[in-house]
Amino acid sequence: MRDTKNVQVIFKSRPEGAAGEENFEIVETPVPKIGDGQMLRRTIWLSVDPYMRGRMSTAKSYVPPARLGEPMVGSTVSQVVESNDPHFAPGDYVLGYDGWQSYAIGDGKGLRKLDPRQAPISWSLGVLGMPGLTAYVALLDIGQPKSGETVVVSAAAGAVGSIAGQIAKRKGCRVVGTAGSDEKCAFVTRDLGFDACINYRKEDLKTALETACPNGIDVYVDNVGGVTLEAVLRRINLHARIPLVGVISQYNNAKPGPGPNLGPILVNRATIRGMIVLDHVDRMPDFLRDISQWLRDGAIHYREDIVVGLENAPRAFLGLFKGENIGKRVVKVAEEKET
Numbered sequence: 001m002r003d004t005k006n007v008q009v010i011f012k013s014r015p016e017g018a019a020g021e022e023n024f025e026i027v028e029t030p031v032p033k034i035g036d037g038q039m040l041r042r043t044i045w046l047s048v049d050p051y052m053r054g055r056m057s058t059a060k061s062y063v064p065p066a067r068l069g070e071p072m073v074g075s076t077v078s079q080v081v082e083s084n085d086p087h088f089a090p091g092d093y094v095l096g097y098d099g100w101q102s103y104a105i106g107d108g109k110g111l112r113k114l115d116p117r118q119a120p121i122s123w124s125l126g127v128l129g130m131p132g133l134t135a136y137v138a139l140l141d142i143g144q145p146k147s148g149e150t151v152v153v154s155a156a157a158g159a160v161g162s163i164a165g166q167i168a169k170r171k172g173c174r175v176v177g178t179a180g181s182d183e184k185c186a187f188v189t190r191d192l193g194f195d196a197c198i199n200y201r202k203e204d205l206k207t208a209l210e211t212a213c214p215n216g217i218d219v220y221v222d223n224v225g226g227v228t229l230e231a232v233l234r235r236i237n238l239h240a241r242i243p244l245v246g247v248i249s250q251y252n253n254a255k256p257g258p259g260p261n262l263g264p265i266l267v268n269r270a271t272i273r274g275m276i277v278l279d280h281v282d283r284m285p286d287f288l289r290d291i292s293q294w295l296r297d298g299a300i301h302y303r304e305d306i307v308v309g310l311e312n313a314p315r316a317f318l319g320l321f322k323g324e325n326i327g328k329r330v331v332k333v334a335e336e337k338e339t
């Protein structure tokens with residue numbers, strides 16, 4: 001029996017400071033009907049990502065804010081249920097941007113077909129998708145690590161950090177992660193093969209970085225900004241490279257926190273370069289070739305942190321800011337049944 005209801009998580013209000021469940025509302029609407037050239041898609045997987053906090057704000061950014069009163073935005077893996085588009089047939093799996101809802105209609109623009117025999121379809125939201133590409137470009141193109149150098153990666157147990165650090169290991173670097181719990185640090189060293197991991201909530205960052213990075217820091221993949229960046233900057237080497245990937249420690253701040261001291265950047269002629277993954281889609285073929293090989297070789301370990309139920313999407317998303325996830329957090333919206 002086909003569902004008649006479309007569960008949607010509506011973006012209800014813009015947060016001031018920390019985002020909360022009150023910013024979302026769950027509603028049920030009829031499953032929409034398709035028109036010419038359109039298809040009906042059932043959401044199987046929804047990605048929750050830190051950038052969504054930025055979309056909740058009207059502050060100037062590289063893309064427009066999410067619109068109030070509409071389903072919250074987000075990447076999805078869906079299965080085609082009905083299709084008036086000759087390029088897509090019922091049963092096809094697609095990577096798209098249908099947002100926080102159990103059904104969506106639309107044309108085929110921007111969709112990528114997924115082959116479930118190649119890899120679990122949800123991986124296209126993580127290691128084989130945007131977070132993986134971010135890690136790849138940030139580390140290799142901007143960080144340019146050389147064998148024997150020391151690479152530090154923050155949010156090391158997360159979607160981007162876990163991949164960036166493992167690629168750095170492949171490049172022959174000493175790799176040190178920072179993460180928010182002992183459990184995460186155990187995952188980072190034991191399962192991901194980092195040389196060391198600092199629990200920044202427990203340890204003094206400055207002292208711990210001195211111990212873990214005796215030869216200084218050549219590359220810092222910065223996913224968090226704030227006090228971690230400040231502590232890392234004290235130990236950077238001449239010509240260090242810092243791909244500034246994200247500043248999640250700041251996203252929930254109503255007012256900007258005290259900034260890091262950027263003096264060491266000047267003194268060491270280091271480079272901090274902002275990067276936005278959308279500017280690097282030309283690297284997707286190289287990235288997919290390499291990462292697929294490394295996954296097949298077992299050289300890259302990939303872990304998902306699955307929250308079940310679309311109604312739990314707000315909690316799943318908000319949990320990113322409390323560090324609840326180990327690995328890439330995704331929301332399981334429905335079973336991967338055939339239509």
Ligand SMILES: NC(=O)c1ccc[n+]([C@@H]2O[C@H](COP(=O)([O-])OP(=O)(O)OC[C@H]3O[C@@H](n4cnc5c(N)ncnc54)[C@H](OP(=O)(O)O)[C@@H]3O)[C@@H](O)[C@H]2O)c1
Nearest residue numbers: 050134155158159160179180223246247248249276277323
């Ligand atoms: N520039 C781009 O194009 C691009 C693309 C993708 C992602 N990003 C950025 O990359 C970063 C990581 O994204 P992701 O998707 O891989 O997320 P993730 O690491 O899987 O999840 C977020 C993690 O951030 C950490 N965190 C949360 N609040 C923090 C705080 N106040 N201080 C320090 N760490 C905190 C938590 O881990 P702990 O328990 O370790 O604190 C949490 O698990 C984010 O800043 C994101 O915005 C940028």
